[in-house]
Amino acid sequence: MKIAIVGTGYVGLVSGTCFAEMGTDVFCVDVNEEKIANLNKGILPIYEPGLEEMVLRNKEAGRLHFVTDLSSCLNEVEVVFSAVGTPPDEDGSADLRYVLEVARTVGRYMEKHLLIVTKSTVPVGTARKVRQVIQEELDKRHSSLTFDVASNPEFLKEGAAIKDFMSPDRIVVGVESDRARELMTRLYRPFLLNNFRVIFMDVPSAEMTKYAANAMLATRISFMNDIANLCEIVGADVNMVRKGIGSDIRIGHRFLYPGCGYGGSCFPKDVKALIKTASKHGYPMRILQAVEEVNESQKSILFRKLQQHIGDLQGKRIAIWGLAFKPETDDMREAPSLVVIRKLLEAGCQVVAFDPEAMDEARRRLGNEIDYAKDMYDAVVDAEALLLLTEWKVFRLPSWAAIHKLMARPLVIDGRNIYDMVEMQEYGFEYYCIGR
Numbered sequence: 001m002k003i004a005i006v007g008t009g010y011v012g013l014v015s016g017t018c019f020a021e022m023g024t025d026v027f028c029v030d031v032n033e034e035k036i037a038n039l040n041k042g043i044l045p046i047y048e049p050g051l052e053e054m055v056l057r058n059k060e061a062g063r064l065h066f067v068t069d070l071s072s073c074l075n076e077v078e079v080v081f082s083a084v085g086t087p088p089d090e091d092g093s094a095d096l097r098y099v100l101e102v103a104r105t106v107g108r109y110m111e112k113h114l115l116i117v118t119k120s121t122v123p124v125g126t127a128r129k130v131r132q133v134i135q136e137e138l139d140k141r142h143s144s145l146t147f148d149v150a151s152n153p154e155f156l157k158e159g160a161a162i163k164d165f166m167s168p169d170r171i172v173v174g175v176e177s178d179r180a181r182e183l184m185t186r187l188y189r190p191f192l193l194n195n196f197r198v199i200f201m202d203v204p205s206a207e208m209t210k211y212a213a214n215a216m217l218a219t220r221i222s223f224m225n226d227i228a229n230l231c232e233i234v235g236a237d238v239n240m241v242r243k244g245i246g247s248d249i250r251i252g253h254r255f256l257y258p259g260c261g262y263g264g265s266c267f268p269k270d271v272k273a274l275i276k277t278a279s280k281h282g283y284p285m286r287i288l289q290a291v292e293e294v295n296e297s298q299k300s301i302l303f304r305k306l307q308q309h310i311g312d313l314q315g316k317r318i319a320i321w322g323l324a325f326k327p328e329t330d331d332m333r334e335a336p337s338l339v340v341i342r343k344l345l346e347a348g349c350q351v352v353a354f355d356p357e358a359m360d361e362a363r364r365r366l367g368n369e370i371d372y373a374k375d376m377y378d379a380v381v382d383a384e385a386l387l388l389l390t391e392w393k394v395f396r397l398p399s400w401a402a403i404h405k406l407m408a409r410p411l412v413i414d415g416r417n418i419y420d421m422v423e424m425q426e427y428g429f430e431y432y433c434i435g436r
């Protein structure tokens, strides 16, 4: 089968490559000419474990093509996936400009029946808008061509995207016709040979499922952050509380880690967009408003702890480990590190940072506002404090004896609760974390 995937970002590039890995012929389309030129040279725009070799292998095998113009491949394919960005609008709702632009191009240039699948995260009702835009373009051409629309929200996690796509927990597909259902079944069957975990449903429910999933995960994080903050006040240890509640099978252990707030390209914007969708329908999402409020405050918690223990921060050299919004990615969209760095700079600190993969991205975003260390030990030289923001594996068991000698003041604030409190004290550190 031949398919096109429009938008060659995290979702489009990973999905396209994984479909190609299963033998599908895939055209990855992006309007960003530099991105496509680089991909044609084998240079990837993102860091994602395992992706580079898979892209190169499938490109080499002639199953993965990178093009800038959807119209050039539109009539070779049976299915067009739209995986373009849906950034927040000024008011927080999802900006559908790119999704509808893809629909317009499809309507303008299609010459045969097509299935158009929205993979981007979009509010309920978007498939209807996509259908309308395509139909308007067909009407302009006096064309009687038919087409199907479907919704297939993506649940991959950056940092584990290949694994998530190749062996998904489930695949959600919203369809309106048997023809669309049959095509989607053919496309996904190779991923689920011994247990076909595609959940077919109506299109609005599929669109809603993605937002509900992200909103639930964000809620768990903010809930645990609130519990952690209270633990500190009343003298409880949130790690113990987490274990205690996680072992209840109704609750489960995952996504119960307190920290310095959630970030990334999805949770913040999707929570905002869902609140907005609800308010447009006159319904206030009270829980999600609180989830957002807790998260905003939590992003500054390391800064507040630092201020509490150091006092005046003017001129202080502060080391940061971890810039990406989570490990195994170089993505810094909405990362808590950006909020902390901004606050440190405003307070007159000299910030020196290290991240195993996000240094280029940080340079692009922060330029010469901060110093960039050559490794994690270089970052702590003469620092008055070390803040851990992203729990990369390389940060989990550092040589504390060496770090103690390098720092000007042995103060560590652990935003991800990954170090042992007693051990840190034994090494002679002033050690603070979240909720303990």
Ligand SMILES: NC(=O)c1ccc[n+]([C@@H]2O[C@H](COP(=O)([O-])OP(=O)(O)OC[C@H]3O[C@@H](n4cnc5c(N)ncnc54)[C@H](O)[C@@H]3O)[C@@H](O)[C@H]2O)c1
Binding pocket: 006, 007, 008, 009, 010, 011, 012, 029, 030, 031, 032, 035, 083, 084, 085, 086, 098, 101, 102, 119, 120, 121, 122, 154, 155, 156, 157, 158, 265, 266
């Ligand atoms: N990143 C994730 O982990 C993730 C996970 C699940 C769902 N999603 C959702 O998937 C969608 C895409 O996210 P992403 O992180 O891959 O975005 P991204 O910003 O990394 O990539 C989007 C790409 O679309 C391209 N584009 C924009 N308009 C275009 C057009 N008209 N034609 C062709 N290309 C166009 C951009 O140049 C960009 O390369 C969003 O709706 C997001 O919410 C993201």
